Amino acid sequence: MTDLAPLRRALLSVSDKTGLIELGQALAARGVDLLSTGGSAKTLRDAGLDVRDVADITGFPEMMDGRVKTLHPMVHGGLLALRDNEDHVAAMEQHGIGAIDLLVVNLYPFEDTVAKGGDYDTCIENIDIGGPAMIRAAAKNHGFVSVVVDVEDYDGLLAELDANGGQTSLAFRQKLAQTAYARTGAYDAAVSNWMAGALGDVAPRRRAVAGTLAQTLRYGENPHQQAAFYVDGSDRAGVATAQQHQGKELSYNNINDTDAAFELVAEFDPADGPACAIIKHANPCGVARGSSMVEAYRAAFQCDQTSAFGGIIALNQELDAQTAEEITGIFTEVVIAPGATAEAMSIFGKKKNLRLLTTNGLPDVKTGGMTVRQVAGGLLVQDKDNGHIGLDDLKVVTERAPTDAELADMLFAWKVAKHVKSNAIVYVKNGATVGVGAGQMSRVDSTRIAARKAQDMAEVLGLDTPLTQGSVVASDAFFPFRDGLITAAEAGATALIQPGGSMRDDDVIAAANELGLAMVMTGMRHFRH
Structure with a gap:
């Protein structure tokens, strides 16, 4: 293994031909001989470049619809031969194998084919075989061979050659090799996960998880933790696919909280009217509907004005000027919405530290996706919580049936509770949260905390009665005892929605009847740990 390795001969075989002509021209100008295959060779040749077909050196034409073209000793020998090994050099001379010093390959667009809804056979046809084999061979032999798998590395390669007189350094080749193995690993992960889904296998023996670096973060949850943000290549609307219009780079906590906010607000169909969610530390501190977006924001903000300071705001409709003006009244970290008017963006432009993200849509909260959590020595993998209920799913268990207004607030509260850390208690009145209790070890504590925060907010607003008076309550899991229900009633709640399923359900129902x-x-159930 040597430090500087000359680059005399390159094999270019790409599916994505972005920048291919420019790269070929730059390499040819530096005296590099070009090999290529199929469409890549045609593209280069049409641009006036002198290119030799791989079929000319293998002695075999491309066959079987291009499935067999590079799987040959003339190719793999040129990639794998150790230039400082006498036996390898002798074998190359004996069999007429020429060294390949640079491999440029990007793979068949399997991920794009799946994302576009390709059928089974079409997806199978877009699984690349020769590409990954060559990439892995070149990456293994990075002591002498450079391998480029991403278009964004073309300029870096040319800069490296210029800096080293047409040679590449070992450190540069090592970095390319690591990127190459990560690419083939991610590719295989995409194929294996797609196939598991196609076969209906919810727990395959081996599960691969992969991502592409989107951003190196300043730090993680705390300054002493290093962190980075990776995207999985899906087109799900959200923080990973959003366009940032202003403000400094998102932090680890910003990304985590913004995702929580947008997934929550997406529970509310924009066709049913504006909705706003305000998030602090991944928990909602205010969620509301309104006749206009600014009304929804005001109602959400009124739930807990203290916690909303420095929070994340998510909207289910376009950000307008009036709402933007209202939001700038306090310090806010991030606002995410499907879109924003030019006037709203101009208003936000005066707040340079405020990040504005637009997504051009909302995520579908009823379908798809997995959540992955690392534990010591392993991964916990599950479906996203896509569970939803409607009026027909509710079972009235008390002597008094809820009113239509209570039912509407119950369903609203239930959607919010799904996004609150367990144990979760959510008080709602007139389509807006008025108290949220999150992440407590006992459910009754969450009930008390939410009620207390509502009482504190009423005092701030100068109200004589707590905000929870006449509210409904949602609990993400069953009430194990009647104490939580009694606490909610003491706070002024008149109706409750909960999963049920406790061995003490009868006692809790009896308590509800006693309290009317x-x-x-x-x-x-909607546990969120």
């Missing part, structure tokens, strides 16, 4: 409360059960 209406209660429905969903049969569905």
Whole structure:
């Protein structure tokens, strides 16, 4: 293994031909001989470059619809031969194998084919075989061979050659090799995960997880933790696919909280009217609907004005000027919305530290996706919580049935509770949260904390009665005892929605009847740990 390795001969075989002509011209200008295959060779030749077909050196034409073209000793010998090994050099001379010093390959667009809804056979046809084999061979022999798998590395390669008189350094080749192995690993992960889904295998024996670096972060949750942001290549609307219009780079916590905010607000169909969610530390501190976006924001902000300071705001419709003006009244870290008017963006432009993200849509919260969490020595993998309920799913279990207004608030509260850390308690009144209790070890504590925050907010607003008076309550899991229900009633709640399923359900129902409360059960739990 040597430090500087000359680059005399290159094999270019790419699916994405972005920048191919410019790269070929730059290499040819530096005296590099070009080999290529199929469409890549045609593209280079049409641009006036002198290119030799791989079929000319293998002695075999491309066959079987291009499936067999590079799987040959004349190619792999040129990639794998150790230039400082006498036996390898002798074998190359004996069999007429020429060294290949640079491999430029990007793979068949398997991920794009899946994303576009390709059928089974089409997806199978877009699984690259020769490309990954060559990439892995070149990467293994990085002591002498450079391998480029990403278009964005073309300029870096040319700069490296210029800096080293037409040679590449070992450190540069090592970096390319690491990127190459990560690319083939991600590619295989995409294929294996797609196939598991196609076969209906929810727990395949081996599960691969991969991503592409989107951003190196300043630090993680805390300054002593290093961090980076990777994207999985899906087109799901959200923080990973959003356009940032202003403000400094997002931090680890910004990304985490913004994702939580946008996934929550997406629960509310924009066709049913504006909705706003305000998030702090991945938990909602205010969620509301309104007749206009500014009304929704004001109602959400009124739930907990203290926690909203420095929070993340998510909207389910376009950000307008009036709402933008209102939001700038306090310090906000990030605003994410499907879009924003030019006037709204101009207003935000005066707040240089405020990040504005637009997504051109909302994520579909009813379908798709996995969540992956690392534990010591392993990964926990599960479907996203796509569970939803409607009026027909509710079972009235008390003597008093809820009113239509209570039912509407119950369903609203249930959607919010799904996005609150367990144990979760959410008080809602007139389409807006008025108290949120999150992440407590006991459910009754969450009930008390949410009620207390509502009482504190009422005092700030100068109200004589707590915001929870006349509200409904959602609980993400069953009430294990009647104490939580009694606490909610003392706060002024009149109706409750909960999954049910406790061995003490009868006792909790009896308590609700004694207090004149209406209660429905969903049969569905929404733990979020």
